[in-house]
Amino acid sequence: MKIDPSNPADLSAQIAKAIRDAIISGALPVDERLPSEAELAEQFDVSRPTVREALKRLAAQSLIRTQRGATGGAFVNRLRFEDAYGQQITTSTLLLSMNDVSFATACEARYALERACAPLSAARRTADHLATMRAEAHRQSQPGLTDEAFCASDVAFHRALVDAAGNPVLSYQLAGAVEAMQPLMNMITFSARDRERIIALHTAIADAIEAQDSAQADENLANLAAYTQELAQDVIAKRAAKARAK
Amino acid sequence: MKIDPSNPADLSAQIAKAIRDAIISGALPVDERLPSEAELAEQFDVSRPTVREALKRLAAQSLIRTQRGATGGAFVNRLRFEDAYGQQITTSTLLLSMNDVSFATACEARYALERACAPLSAARRTADHLATMRAEAHRQSQPGLTDEAFCASDVAFHRALVDAAGNPVLSYQLAGAVEAMQPLMNMITFSARDRERIIALHTAIADAIEAQDSAQADENLANLAAYTQELAQDVIAKRAAKARAK
DNA sequence: CGCAATCATATGTCAGACGTTTAATTGTCT
DNA sequence: AGACAATTAAACGTCTGACATATGATTGCG
DSSP: OOOSSSSSHHHHHHHHHHHHHHHTTTTSSSTOOOOOOOHHHHHSSOOHHHHHHHHHHHHHHSEEEEEEETEEEEEEOOHHHHHHHHHHHHHHHHHHTTTTOOHHHHHHHHHHHHHHHHHHHHHHHHHHHHHHHHHHHHHHHHTTTOHHHHHHHHHHHHHHHHHEEEEEEEHHHHHHHHHHHHHHHHHOOOOOOHHHHHHHHHHHHHHHTTOOOOOHHHHHHHHHHHHHHHHHHHHHHHHHHHHHHH | OOOOOOOSSSHHHHHHHHHHHHHHHHSSSSOOOOHHHHHHHHHTSSOHHHHHHHHHHHHHTTTTEEEOOOOOOOEEEOOOOHHHHHHHHHHHHHHHHHOOOOHHHHHHHHHHHHHHHHHHHHHHHHHHHHHHHHHHHHHHTTTTHHHHHHHHHHHHHHHHHTTTOOHHOOOOHHHHHHHHHHHHHHTOOOHHHHHHHHHHHHHHHHHHHHHOOOHHHHHHHHHHHHHHHHHHHHHHHHHHHHHHOO
């Protein structure tokens, strides 16, 4: 972990890479304390600010955490799913918002992933997950709910569905896809009739999961996917018409 | 974008958050140039090193890029799928290697996601994707192939399968799951008979995709998933036996 | 023996400086 | 006038040295 070509540019990036590689390879185990900034500066033959920039890069990826004080320093961080969620959501949101990914593509991916979860969720759902799904479906039927609140509840419903699969890797993967779509979903205005139909499908999905009927769950998810696409296309068409009228 | 409580700790983290929020909200559009480090230092009333630490955090997430020279500075980066892949793989690898995720869980997630792609891949596969899948299946049948090379080819085969779905969001999501598992897969020693069976399933999958028979593809993927789990359990059992023998 | 004051260590921040890269400007020559 | 070369200016990248602050360990006193 001392690779440093005498190229005097991007030093902090090179140092960050060296340490990152050491962590990924397992040479630096979890909770291991890195040398102090002064020691690292000496080892890599750079100044302390340069070392600090490298450490901040790693901190931004949740690879290390720092503690001040006598026994402080930088420690290899045990990556928690919670931290990974946040990064995943940030990245996915940006990908969708500024990388020309169409709503249809994002939507297709999301429902493909959810349908992948459905059989597992049907097999393993607990009372807790079912209760959450029921509660969210009920909340969605409250009159006077804003579109934003409706969408937020929709996200919560689908998260419960995914979490019911009992596979944290799947939950992690889907957190990005589902939550990153929320800003796009928020642009849709749901009529009362739209909501009614969505809630009916949610209820049917919850029923199927409760009955551990994965085929039924899959069918309802497919319907929900198709209906969401239909609503989105409607919104897009109306927006295009309005743009033409100007 | 000037929020800075007078708490004189974590200044660089706070500044990074302020700028990150501005980017995510769209207040700073893609390719927009941020103020120079000196100007930012003045705006936030901190020193330049502190600003630089904040910028390095953002650079680590590929949110900004920097250019030297007269017209240089920090620019809001258009996040490319390629960059996102890298982060996704790093994060997924770490989650798997040090977060006590069992091989079974990771494997289950991976094949669930792949099976979600299969119908789309069957519908949209191009000659290119099919050629890649065939080529990798053929490479896997070469005698004298190391286990690592076999696994690498396996990854390439499955990437082609996923890419065939023509949905970059799915490709992105799966890049993490599939590639992050490679280190774990590399620990498996494949006997000639194991390989034979895997190659047969790969060929069957390629056949099904070519014939656009999504049910057949799904069935073969399910078999492959089951067989992979079986092989892994075998390895784990043997390792446990060896550990007991010591 | 217990508790409080002190100390040592390491991170967090600041100020000022120099080197390097790069584009724009200026100046000169044809 | 136009083209090419030299100068200049802006900005990042790095270094040095210093001070502030947090926190565990040590020491000293009752």
